[in-house]
Amino acid sequence: MAARVYGHQAAIRQFEESLSSGRLHHAWLISGPSGIGKATLAFHLARKLLGGSDLDSPAGRRISAGTHGDLLTIARKMDPRKGQLKGEITVSDVQPVQSFLHHTATEGGWRVVIVDGLESLNRFAANALLKILEEPPPQTALFLTTSAPGTLLPTLRSRCRPLALSGLDDADMRALLPDVPEAIMRRAHGSPGRALFLAQDRDGVCASLVARALAGETLDHGNWVIVTQLAREAEGFALLCDLLGEALADRARDAAFAGDLPLAADMAERACQLGQIRLQSERFNLDKAEAIREALALAH
Incomplete structure (x- = not known):
């Protein structure tokens, strides 16, 4: 073979x-x-x-x-x-x-x-x-x-x-990952690894947390319990950073297309700051719960 x-x-x-x-x-x-x-x-x-x-x-x-x-x-x-x-x-x-x-x-x-x-x-x-x-x-x-x-x-x-x-085309993606939901496949952008990574967000808990932070909601005690749980999971922190980073990049792109260059620059800067938080946390094994709090603060 x-x-x-x-x-x-x-x-x-x-x-x-x-x-x-x-x-x-x-x-x-x-x-x-x-x-x-x-x-x-x-x-x-x-x-x-x-x-x-x-x-x-x-x-x-x-x-x-x-x-x-x-x-x-x-x-x-x-x-x-x-x-x-x-x-x-x-x-x-x-x-x-x-x-x-x-x-x-x-x-x-x-x-x-x-x-x-x-x-x-x-x-x-x-x-x-x-x-x-x-x-x-x-x-x-x-x-x-x-x-x-x-x-x-x-x-x-x-x-x-x-x-x-x-990235891979739709046919190759589906041949590799026949059981992954279509919604995840669309967000994977031709990356099988990213599709499997996104599929780890059981019940959409991480995506929901990011969406609420982006909407400007004040996260209550229950949300911070979720943050603590995510910090304990092997890929929880990385998954949250990935979802939040994509959202910030989308906002920067949308603002640029709309001609709002100051907003585009602000969103791009926040995405860069998020990347630094992720890099430093993973490289130096910093507290993941605190790193998640810093990351979510960038959404407001």
Whole structure:
């Protein structure tokens, strides 16, 4: 059985054309919105290079099991003390790439590195990766994924060949997620990951809380009980930030179209502030209940 990727066929063709030309670029920057399958595509391309496109082949099984000697994956690690992903990728996470690429390929072909979530690299890790990109060994391919290419070092971006992805079409979305309600599919904007993420809002509790805050309602004691409950849930805070951020962005866009530029600027600034609250809370493991209160205050 061959590994299947939904959508992104133009990006796959671009890669295959480069590969067949015999002049494959050593680094590919796969960018696009969260949840649209950037890492899935990276692994799909890695399988092509490592002879593992057939999932039932020896190479295919090793890639699936994470035991292929010529494939290294770098991503945010789990913090065992906190039971959640760390806020950033550090230089110690990136250091194994150097030794990996300077060893002979175990199967005599390509060596492939996948860095998933490039925007999570801290400054030292980004500089370490940049040095690797400047002098890559032969028969090396790096697939770097990011949801925020604008935050990356310009020098890092300039050393990569871009593969910019967009959301999946309705047919691919429905083929992947046949049981997700249509209302959620419309709000997912072609992102299967976002659709599954939004589906976690059981009974629409989080969406209702955001809507009331946006309407200027004063949140009573019962609402703050909900806030406390959301803070305890693994994705509660992220879900609220996502829904509120989308609403603020919609207001900014609507105000701009209406010619109300001061309001548009205000909404855009609030969306930026929300992003900072979310980033700092997740990176430094701050109190989620207090972070939710700060986020909801931006709605008024």
